[in-house]
Amino acid sequence: MKVRQLSREQLMELKLNYLAELVSEGKFAQVIGRDYDEPSYADMAEADEIIPDRLVFRRYRGYNFTQDDFFCSAASTDIQRVC
Numbered sequence: 001m002k003v004r005q006l007s008r009e010q011l012m013e014l015k016l017n018y019l020a021e022l023v024s025e026g027k028f029a030q031v032i033g034r035d036y037d038e039p040s041y042a043d044m045a046e047a048d049e050i051i052p053d054r055l056v057f058r059r060y061r062g063y064n065f066t067q068d069d070f071f072c073s074a075a076s077t078d079i080q081r082v083c
Helices: 008-025 028-032 041-045 053-059
Strands: none
Touching: 008 028, 008 041, 008 053
């Protein structure tokens, strides 16, 4: 599935991954508009609010995702699907 077809929960998980990528690339402060180089706990908790969907759509355009790409899609006897 394409990035625009992801569920809200999958998109939120992808936004957390995007935060980690920005830190690795040294671009967190510039892209997110912060005066520090790594996300705070509040930034991670509010990733859905601080990262516009359009940034994620642009960054992951052309990727083909599967349910297995997302933790929130994990299925086992102990974990109920939340996506």
